[in-house]
Amino acid sequence: MLADLCTLQIPSAYDAVTCRGVLNDMITDQDRMSAVQHLAESLRPGGLLFLDVREAQASRQRADGVTRTRRVDLGDGASLTFHARSTWRHGTLHVEERYDLARPGAAGQRSSYAFAMRPWTESELRAMLHASGLSSVEISAGVGRRTADRLFVVAF
Known part of the structure; x- marks a missing residue:
């Protein structure tokens, strides 16, 4: 399926959704919020959202x-x-x-x-995920990475 995350309109049908790296390509606050909101809305109640995004501080240091x-x-x-x-x-x-x-x-x-891409801060991720109705947010270092410029997020 080819879809625009900023306008995604699908029923709440998934137990889990994974989004790896794509959210880094969202540059504006509006696009970022819209994409996160639509991903959250695609989850069934209690569903899990897994994100892998670039972390701003470490990405800046590597650049x-x-x-x-x-x-x-x-x-x-x-x-x-x-x-x-x-x-x-x-x-x-x-x-x-x-x-x-x-x-x-x-x-x-x-x-x-x-x-160009816009890496994320932990506080920005938490704020957008909470604003999208996800009450529990766990953020840790990227999984399986050789560098510290990734964040792995589990939210529900």
């Missing part, structure tokens, strides 16, 4: 403008090289990514992306 590169061997002589650079401006994280695919006997392929 040092340094390009980080990782190469992955895909087998049979093929490789994928990933380059990422992030900077912080006016409360938003600006990311530039490039993917270079190399395969023997084939022309190289390059894909580039540039986007």
Whole structure:
């Protein structure tokens, strides 16, 4: 299903909803509140909302403008090289990514992306989740992450 989280209109039908990373792409307060509210409204009474979002302070610290590169061997002589650079401006994280695919006997392929996202603070998450009718909110460090720039949220 393809849907706009800011206008999502589905009945309260789910025991649990998971949203990983998507809420970071909501830049305005209005879009953020609308998306959180619609996710909460999609839960049955007592349902659980699981969120994985970027944390603002740690994201800002990591946004040092340094390009980080990782190469992955895909087998049979093929490789994928990933380059990422992030900077912080006016409360938003600006990311530039490039993917270079190399395969023997084939022309190289390059894909580039540039986007902005707005990481979350714990207080902002709690306020929006409570305003959306979720009375219990637990926030902890991201699960399975090598960096401290993620928050894992369970709300009901």
